[in-house]
Amino acid sequence: MTDLARGLADPAHDAQRLFRAVLDGFSHPGRIVALPQAPAGVGPLSAAATAFVLTLVDRDTPLWLAPAFDRDAVRDFVRFHTGAPIVAREAEALFALLTPDRAATLDGFAIGSDPYPDRSATLIVEVPSLSTGPERFLRGPGIQSRTTARVDGLPDSFWSEWKANNALFPCGVDVVLTACSELLALPRGIVVEA
Amino acid sequence: MPDGAYNYAYLDEQTKRMIRRAILKAVAVPGYQVPFGGREMPLPYGWGTGGIQVTAAIIGQDDTLKVIDQGADDTTNAVSIRRFFARVADVDTTTRTEEATIIQTRHRVPETPLQEGQILVFQVPIPEPLRMLEPRETETRTLHALSEYGVMQVSLYESIARHGRIAKTYNYPVLVNGRYMMSPSPIPKFDNPKLDRNPALQLYGAGREKRIYAVPPYTPVKSLDFDDHPFEIETWEQCCALCGSKASFLDEMIVDDEGQRLFVCSDTDYCEERRK
Numbered sequence: 440m441t442d443l444a445r446g447l448a449d450p451a452h453d454a455q456r457l458f459r460a461v462l463d464g465f466s467h468p469g470r471i472v473a474l475p476q477a478p479a480g481v482g483p484l485s486a487a488a489t490a491f492v493l494t495l496v497d498r499d500t501p502l503w504l505a506p507a508f509d510r511d512a513v514r515d516f517v518r519f520h521t522g523a524p525i526v527a528r529e530a531e532a533l534f535a536l537l538t539p540d541r542a543a544t545l546d547g548f549a550i551g552s553d554p555y556p557d558r559s560a561t562l563i564v565e566v567p568s569l570s571t572g573p574e575r576f577l578r579g580p581g582i583q584s585r586t587t588a589r590v591d592g593l594p595d596s597f598w599s600e601w602k603a604n605n606a607l608f609p610c611g612v613d614v615v616l617t618a619c620s621e622l623l624a625l626p627r628g629i630v631v632e633a
Numbered sequence: 634m635p636d637g638a639y640n641y642a643y644l645d646e647q648t649k650r651m652i653r654r655a656i657l658k659a660v661a662v663p664g665y666q667v668p669f670g671g672r673e674m675p676l677p678y679g680w681g682t683g684g685i686q687v688t689a690a691i692i693g694q695d696d697t698l699k700v701i702d703q704g705a706d707d708t709t710n711a712v713s714i715r716r717f718f719a720r721v722a723d724v725d726t727t728t729r730t731e732e733a734t735i736i737q738t739r740h741r742v743p744e745t746p747l748q749e750g751q752i753l754v755f756q757v758p759i760p761e762p763l764r765m766l767e768p769r770e771t772e773t774r775t776l777h778a779l780s781e782y783g784v785m786q787v788s789l790y791e792s793i794a795r796h797g798r799i800a801k802t803y804n805y806p807v808l809v810n811g812r813y814m815m816s817p818s819p820i821p822k823f824d825n826p827k828l829d830r831n832p833a834l835q836l837y838g839a840g841r842e843k844r845i846y847a848v849p850p851y852t853p854v855k856s857l858d859f860d861d862h863p864f865e866i867e868t869w870e871q872c873c874a875l876c877g878s879k880a881s882f883l884d885e886m887i888v889d890d891e892g893q894r895l896f897v898c899s900d901t902d903y904c905e906e907r908r909k
Contacts, residue, residue, distance in 0.1 A: 450646060454649070454650075455641075455649075455692070461657070462653075462657065462660070466660055466834045467849075467850065495654055499651065500654070554775060554777070554778045556665060557658040559658075580849040581660070582851060583851045608812070626661035628810070
C-alpha cells in the first residue's frame with residue numbers, strides 16, 4: 440500500500456473540472472475531449488480512464504475490471520480512492536473498465552429496462568488512439584448533422600455490437616473511449632456508420 | 634469568498650457525484666426523467682431546489698453564472714440564487730446572456746440566442762408532462778416506456794373542441810428527438826421553438842419530484858400539434874414600451890391607478906442591451 444498512486448490533488452475542484460469535460464464529451468458525442476490536469480494513469484490504465492474513475496465512481500457504483508486491468512495496483516487504487524465494490528459479474532456493474540478485445544461483445548452488462556433505462560452500465564474502453572483509426576460517421580443527439588470519429592484499435596465486431604446496442608434505445612450501455620488523457624463519448628443513442 | 638463552513642458549492646462530493654451520474658444518464662437518454670437522490674436545500678421547494686442542485690453539481694470557479702426568474706435578473710428568486718452561488722461557489726455572476734457559461738432559469742429562455750458551450754439549467758416544478766392526465770407514477774412510467782402519448786393528443790384535441798384552438802400557453806408539451814414526451818417547465822410556449830436544435834446544453838432539475846432530464850445540443854424538440862392546428866406562439870399588437878422590440882416576449886404591466894397599461898420585455902438583459 441505504500442506505493443499507492445495519488446488521487447485527485449484538489450478533490451472538489453479537480454472533480455468538477457473533469458466532470459465538465461466528461462459532460463462536454465457526452466453533450467457532443469464523437470468529439471475528442473482533453474481532460475484538464477488529469478492525474479497520472481494508475482498501473483495499466485490511461486490518465487483519462489483513471490480520471491474518469493476518480494470523478495464518477497464511488498461506493499454506490501459497483502465496478503467491473505477486464506482481466507487485463509484486474510491487478511493489485513488497480514484494485515488497491517480503486518478501493519482506496521473511491522471505495523467502489525469491485526464485482527466479478529459484468530451484470531452487477533454500473534461502470535466497467537474494458538480492453539478493446541473485451542469490447543468485441545457488449546453482452547452481459549446491464550442495459551436498463553424500458554421503464555428505467557437509466558439503470559444501465561457505462562463502459563470505459565481503453566483504446567490506443569482516438570484520432571488515427573478508420574473513419575466512421577456519427578449521427579444523433581448532440582451532433583449537429585454528422586460528425587466523424589477515428590477511433591483506433593477496436594475490433595470490427597464492436598461496431599456491429601454497437602449497432603445492436605443502439606437498436607435497444609432507450610435501453611443500452613453508454614461507452615466512453617479513452618486514450619492518454621483524452622476521451623470520446625458514445626452515448627447509446629448515437630448511430631455509427633462506416 | 635466561499636463560506637468555509639460548507640463544501641465547495643454547498644453539496645458534499647458524494648452527492649455531487651450522484652447528481653453528475655444522473656446528468657450523464659439524462660444526456661444519454663434525452664427527455665427521459667432520471668430519478669436522483671434530491672437533497673434538502675436551504676430554500677423551500679418551489680424556489681428552484683432542483684435547478685440549484687444541478688447547478689451546484691456542475692459549477693466551478695471558472696464559470697460565470699446568470700440567474701433569471703421570468704426573464705428578469707433582478708427579482709427575488711434570481712437575486713437570492715445568484716448570491717447563494719457567489720457565496721458558496723466563489724463564481725463570477727453576470728446579467729449578460731452572452732457572458733454566462735451557466736444560466737439558471739425559472740420560466741423563460743433568454744431572447745439572446747445561446748451559444749455552444751453554454752448550459753441552461755431549468756427549475757422544474759412538475760417534471761411529468763402527463764401528470765395532470767394520469768396521476769399514477771407507475772402508469773406514466775409505462776406510457777413513457779411504450780412511447781404511448783395518445784392521452785396528451787386527446788387532451789390537446791379536447792382543447793380545440795372547446796376553445797377552437799390549443800389553449801395551453803405555458804408548459805406546452807414537447808417531443809424530444811422523436812421519442813420522449815417532455816415538460817419544458819413552465820416557460821411560455823413562445824420559448825418552445827428556442828429549445829429546438831439549440832446549440833447549448835439544456836439541463837432540467839426538479840427538486841421536490843427528484844428528477845433530472847436533459848436535451849443535448851442540436852437535438853430536435855417538437856411542440857405537439859395537429860396537421861390542421863399547427864403549433865403557434867403568442868403574438869402581440871404592441872411592441873416593448875422601453876426598447877421597441879417586436880420580437881420578444883412581453884409582460885403586461887399596470888402602471889397607475891387609472892388602469893394604464895404598458896407592455897415591456899420580460900427579458901431584462903435583452904431589453905437593456907437594446908436601449909444602449
